[in-house]
Amino acid sequence: MTAEGYAAATGLVERSAAAFASGVPEQPADDGFFGPGSVTWRISADLAGPVAGLRALLMQALHPLAMAGVDQHSDWRQDPVGRLAATSAYVATISFGERAAAEQAAARVRRIHEHVRGTDAVTGRPYAAGDPALLLWVHVALVDSAIAARRALGTPLAAADADRYVAEMVVAAELVGVPAAQVPASVAELASYIAAVRPELRCTPAASESMAYLLDPPGLDEDLAEIWQDVRDAAVGTLPDWAREMYGYPAPPALTPERRTEIRQALGVLDAVFLSEPGVLEARQRLALRMRTARTA
Amino acid sequence: MNLRRAGAALAIGGAAAGLVLAVLRLRLGRLRFDRGKAALQLAARGGARYAASAPRLFAAAGENREQLRHDLALQTAEDVATTLGTMKGVLMKIGQMASYIDDGLSPAVRRTLSRLQDSVPPMSPELAARVVQEELGMPPERAFASWDPEPIAAASIGQVHRAITLDGRAVAVKVQYPGIAETIAADLGNVSLLRRMLRITAPAQDVDALLAELRDRVLEELDYRREAENQRMMAAYYDGHPTIAIPGIVSELSTRRMVTSELSDGARFAELAGWSQQERDLAGETIYRFVFRSLYEVHAFNGDPHPGNYLFHGGGRVTFLDFGLVKHFTAAELQPLMHMARDLCVRQDPEAFRRSMEEAGFLRPGAPLSTETLVEHMAVFYDTIREPGRLTMTGDYASAVVRRFFDVRSPVAEYVSVPRSYVILQRINLGLFAILGELSATADWRRIAEEIWPFVQAPPSTPMGEAEAAWRARRQAAAKTPA
Numbered sequence: 001m002t003a004e005g006y007a008a009a010t011g012l013v014e015r016s017a018a019a020f021a022s023g024v025p026e027q028p029a030d031d032g033f034f035g036p037g038s039v040t041w042r043i044s045a046d047l048a049g050p051v052a053g054l055r056a057l058l059m060q061a062l063h064p065l066a067m068a069g070v071d072q073h074s075d076w077r078q079d080p081v082g083r084l085a086a087t088s089a090y091v092a093t094i095s096f097g098e099r100a101a102a103e104q105a106a107a108r109v110r111r112i113h114e115h116v117r118g119t120d121a122v123t124g125r126p127y128a129a130g131d132p133a134l135l136l137w138v139h140v141a142l143v144d145s146a147i148a149a150r151r152a153l154g155t156p157l158a159a160a161d162a163d164r165y166v167a168e169m170v171v172a173a174e175l176v177g178v179p180a181a182q183v184p185a186s187v188a189e190l191a192s193y194i195a196a197v198r199p200e201l202r203c204t205p206a207a208s209e210s211m212a213y214l215l216d217p218p219g220l221d222e223d224l225a226e227i228w229q230d231v232r233d234a235a236v237g238t239l240p241d242w243a244r245e246m247y248g249y250p251a252p253p254a255l256t257p258e259r260r261t262e263i264r265q266a267l268g269v270l271d272a273v274f275l276s277e278p279g280v281l282e283a284r285q286r287l288a289l290r291m292r293t294a295r296t297a
Numbered sequence: 298m299n300l301r302r303a304g305a306a307l308a309i310g311g312a313a314a315g316l317v318l319a320v321l322r323l324r325l326g327r328l329r330f331d332r333g334k335a336a337l338q339l340a341a342r343g344g345a346r347y348a349a350s351a352p353r354l355f356a357a358a359g360e361n362r363e364q365l366r367h368d369l370a371l372q373t374a375e376d377v378a379t380t381l382g383t384m385k386g387v388l389m390k391i392g393q394m395a396s397y398i399d400d401g402l403s404p405a406v407r408r409t410l411s412r413l414q415d416s417v418p419p420m421s422p423e424l425a426a427r428v429v430q431e432e433l434g435m436p437p438e439r440a441f442a443s444w445d446p447e448p449i450a451a452a453s454i455g456q457v458h459r460a461i462t463l464d465g466r467a468v469a470v471k472v473q474y475p476g477i478a479e480t481i482a483a484d485l486g487n488v489s490l491l492r493r494m495l496r497i498t499a500p501a502q503d504v505d506a507l508l509a510e511l512r513d514r515v516l517e518e519l520d521y522r523r524e525a526e527n528q529r530m531m532a533a534y535y536d537g538h539p540t541i542a543i544p545g546i547v548s549e550l551s552t553r554r555m556v557t558s559e560l561s562d563g564a565r566f567a568e569l570a571g572w573s574q575q576e577r578d579l580a581g582e583t584i585y586r587f588v589f590r591s592l593y594e595v596h597a598f599n600g601d602p603h604p605g606n607y608l609f610h611g612g613g614r615v616t617f618l619d620f621g622l623v624k625h626f627t628a629a630e631l632q633p634l635m636h637m638a639r640d641l642c643v644r645q646d647p648e649a650f651r652r653s654m655e656e657a658g659f660l661r662p663g664a665p666l667s668t669e670t671l672v673e674h675m676a677v678f679y680d681t682i683r684e685p686g687r688l689t690m691t692g693d694y695a696s697a698v699v700r701r702f703f704d705v706r707s708p709v710a711e712y713v714s715v716p717r718s719y720v721i722l723q724r725i726n727l728g729l730f731a732i733l734g735e736l737s738a739t740a741d742w743r744r745i746a747e748e749i750w751p752f753v754q755a756p757p758s759t760p761m762g763e764a765e766a767a768w769r770a771r772r773q774a775a776a777k778t779p780a
Contacts, residue, residue: 047383155379227490227493264383265384265484265490266490268384268385269384269493271383271385272384272385272388272409272413273409275409275413275416276408276413281412281416288369289368289369292369
């Protein structure tokens with residue numbers, strides 16, 4: 001624990017890597033809910049992944065009721081890295097796991113959510129983590145961030161592919177308990193949903209506190225800490241202006257082509273470090289082989 | 298799945314067809330046939346050797362290594378960019394040179410660098426063929442009498458294929474990944490990121506010099522024409538040498554992204570463990586002579602003392618491979634090094650040694666250090682040549698040299714630094730000691746050095762020295778006789 005009462009973020013890469021590797025099955029019985037021909041798999045392999053993840057958390061935290069649930073029920077202050085790794089493992093299992101594994105993971109999350117209820121101190125509103133409205137915001141923030149991060153920093157994504165990705169991801173929301181009919185299924189629907197939710201969003205003290213930790217995690221390995229600054233700048237830079245203003249973050253330097261290259265280089269180094277963790281290269285090779293087979297079949 | 302199998306079958310079929318074609322061609326003339334047949338056998342054996350001992354031959358995990366290599370092969374230039382772009386190619390290159398900086402790197406960084414090398418699959422046969430087509434204006438099947446589409450080894454930012462030239466020579470063809478040179482050149486510009494990533498535990502000014510030097514060397518390596526030029530130059534210099542052999546370059550098949558050299562066969566470094574100590578001593582003597590003859594006579598240093606870059610033939614005969622990393626020196630750069638050796642070992646004049654160190658930029662002028670302390674610190678680097686007498690290089694000695702080199706706590710460290718042009722030289726020196734130590738090579742290194750030192754030029758001290766002197770005499774005679 002650091003002086004501020006938070007546990008240090010040591011082992012962030014190691015544990016995220018282990019979470020990823022464990023989510024990619026060795027001898028899958030089926031292709032899961034997405035499969036090697038999906039846009040979802042293609043997007044997951046992108047260099048911009050860490051930026052997408054951080055941006056998603058920044059967006060999600062702006063919903064006061066979603067944030068209150070995390071704040072009052074999660075152990076993130078004691079074990080922030082474990083909390084992130086659990087989310088990474090969940091996302092990897094839903095994305096790459098067999099159907100049975102994905103359903104099992106989702107069922108577990110739904111069970112945990114049943115006990116996450118309370119009243120948000122800021123708005124005075126009651127909340128329940130199983131509320132489809134909250135789950136949908138969390139889902140949309142993730143999908144929107146994957147597209148935004150990839151557009152800004154990753155390899156270009158055709159508009160049709162972005163739409164396909166949003167549509168593919170509907171099933172992920174369904175798995176945690178959102179009726180499919182409520183889930184945006186195109187980029188346009190995604191945008192209008194976000195616009196509709198916006199009046200409810202705000203930066204509560206809990207959001208401010210937890211995100212401050214994430215943007216500058218104490219105890220990160222020295223060499224990673226500097227690379228993390230680039231990830232942070234990129235994540236904050238790809239937020240919508242209104243979201244950044246809610247947090248009161250200054251606008252990061254403009255994403256010039258040179259700056260973009262620099263950030264991509266930092267992401268490449270981060271990826272190289274990730275790749276050197278046990279099991280990651282093998283997991284990636286398993287995915288690459290299946291994607292290649294799907295491409296040539 | 299079926300498609301993949303079909304692809305593999307095609308590739309193998311292609312190889313077989315290539316060989317049949319080559320044999321048919323060779324039957325056309327008796328001379329060609331014999332030469333080609335020998336070449337084929339050589340190629341087959343050499344290939345197996347390469348494949349068995351190349352240290353990081355596309356290491357993929359699991360039992361299906363071969364299949365994985367095939368299935369994960371880079372098929373397009375975009376695949377190359379995804380795999381090696383955004384710093385990964387640069388880090389991989391630096392990883393290959395990590396032997397020079399190994400002791401300054403944290404275990405985590407070292408692990409990352411070595412894992413990166415494992416993560417790079419070979420090019421698919423089609424992609425490699427496309428590079429050859431772009432470089433030569435014709436497909437490999439036409440440019441060569443026989444072309445093996447399966448690579449036999451991973452090379453520096455490329456891979457090695459065996460082939461037989463149209464005139465029947467067995468060759469090794471190094472083919473560069475398409476687009477890699479541009480990617481690496483761009484990523485090398487981000488020095489601050491490299492610095493952060495590597496976090497070398499050495500004094501800051503050394504890190505900067507080292508990075509700058511590594512950067513220059515990597516940039517040079519991106520253009521294979523330079524490598525061909527280096528190898529041609531070395532091969533020409535050592536032509537006819539009794540124990541040093543350098544495979545010839547086939548110039549018309551060497552371009553920016555392709556370098557074709559004669560295929561050599563011989564025992565790999567690891568096999569020397571089973572050889573007699575006398576043979577190992579002779580091999581050590583040849584490597585020693587090669588390193589210092591090249592430095593003092595050619596003003597160049599083969600920068601890669603990696604054990605994989607030697608082939609051994611017995612009787613001290615050694616073939617030197619891979620001239621991708623050659624450092625050239627000017628006479629002015631070499632002078633202070635010579636003076637240091639001369640002052641300490643021959644004249645035994647510590648004050649002059651100190652002045653030469655200052656001239657070379659190794660020692661800050663006016664450093665508050667006694668000359669005695671300085672000599673005591675530096676002597677370990679000259680231990681093997683300060684006095685005549687037979688001496689065995691050991692792993693312990695090599696480690697002691699390395700430890701001293703990286704000893705930042707020594708009272709001398711603060712005032713001693715390695716100027717940029719000598720950075721690689723120092724690292725190679727360390728590599729040389731490590732290799733000789735591994736061989737437990739014994740010789741009178743001082744007397745061999747005296748033969749080579751331009752400021753001594755002593756007569757031969759060993760049978761190999763005699764043979765070398767005769768070769769030198771023949772060279773000089775040939776140089777004087779107008780052609």
